[in-house]
Amino acid sequence: MKPKKSSYKILVAIDGSQYSPKALDYACKIAKIDNAQLQIINVVEEYFNVGQSILRQLDKTSKEILREYEALAKSLEVMHVSTIQARGNAPEEILKAAMREKVDTIVVGSRGHYRSKMDFILGSTSYKLAHYSKCTVIIVK
Amino acid sequence: MKPKKSSYKILVAIDGSQYSPKALDYACKIAKIDNAQLQIINVVEEYFNVGQSILRQLDKTSKEILREYEALAKSLEVMHVSTIQARGNAPEEILKAAMREKVDTIVVGSRGHYRSKMDFILGSTSYKLAHYSKCTVIIVK
Numbered sequence: 111m112k113p114k115k116s117s118y119k120i121l122v123a124i125d126g127s128q129y130s131p132k133a134l135d136y137a138c139k140i141a142k143i144d145n146a147q148l149q150i151i152n153v154v155e156e157y158f159n160v161g162q163s164i165l166r167q168l169d170k171t172s173k174e175i176l177r178e179y180e181a182l183a184k185s186l187e188v189m190h191v192s193t194i195q196a197r198g199n200a201p202e203e204i205l206k207a208a209m210r211e212k213v214d215t216i217v218v219g220s221r222g223h224y225r226s227k228m229d230f231i232l233g234s235t236s237y238k239l240a241h242y243s244k245c246t247v248i249i250v251k
Numbered sequence: 252m253k254p255k256k257s258s259y260k261i262l263v264a265i266d267g268s269q270y271s272p273k274a275l276d277y278a279c280k281i282a283k284i285d286n287a288q289l290q291i292i293n294v295v296e297e298y299f300n301v302g303q304s305i306l307r308q309l310d311k312t313s314k315e316i317l318r319e320y321e322a323l324a325k326s327l328e329v330m331h332v333s334t335i336q337a338r339g340n341a342p343e344e345i346l347k348a349a350m351r352e353k354v355d356t357i358v359v360g361s362r363g364h365y366r367s368k369m370d371f372i373l374g375s376t377s378y379k380l381a382h383y384s385k386c387t388v389i390i391v392k
Binding site (some may be wrong): 136220237239240241245246248250 | 277280281283284361377378381382384385386387388389390391392
């Protein structure tokens with residue numbers, strides 16, 4: 111029998127990069143403190159004007175990533191795990207999900223670098239979450 | 252007898268504002284997971300060209316804040332607590348202490364607003380820590 115889940119909610123953003131396993135690991139560590147509900151989100155980013163077939167492929171890959179990370183969280187003994195798939199701009203979709211699901215903490219991996227000067231000025235995903243989130247944000251490095 | 256402390260180190264930045272108790276609370280929660288060493292830092296900010304007598308008074312207040320938060324952490328059953336007092340620019344001094352002490356996680360409260368447009372552009376303390384820190388950063392809101 112699963113232990114009763116608490117009302118504490120953690121949302122971990124996963125992008126399939128090398129920083130995601132560390133973010134999941136941290137999120138699981140926190141989730142186990144109060145037997146929190148862990149939600150794993152992956153956003154299919156629509157940066158370019160790609161066609162429907164490519165988007166379908168990206169959706170499929172995203173579902174695979176989510177399944178993989180859900181299994182990983184369960185193997186780390188987190189009892190209450192669910193997944194969210196979104197499409198659009200990563201920080202916006204993460205913030206929307208956090209508001210909708212009323213999460214207490216967002217966990218995100220840091221890329222640790224900026225792809226361009228514009229990224230530095232406008233901010234990366236973690237930077238935007240740190241700024242706009244209404245709840246606690248953990249930037250895992 | 253104190254349980255053996257782990258090598259995991261958490262640095263929590265306290266400024267005596269209303270956001271500090273929440274940051275300490277979160278830091279204690281994380282510290283208890285692996286019986287980590289909790290270090291509490293307070294920075295006496297040298298924004299203005301203040302005289303020595305005022306700086307002495309600020310140092311005294313800073314020491315009182317640190318003593319208060321150290322006692323609070325101990326009352327929350329964190330076994331290994333120490334304090335750091337610094338003088339200068341808050342994010343710079345927090346980052347320097349984090350590097351020197353080789354901490355694994357920095358915890359900081361978010362003010363949730365910006366005092367000026369310049370603050371928004373250049374970034375608040377939590378913003379700067381999120382960007383420049385080499386280790387995981389928790390922005391408690």
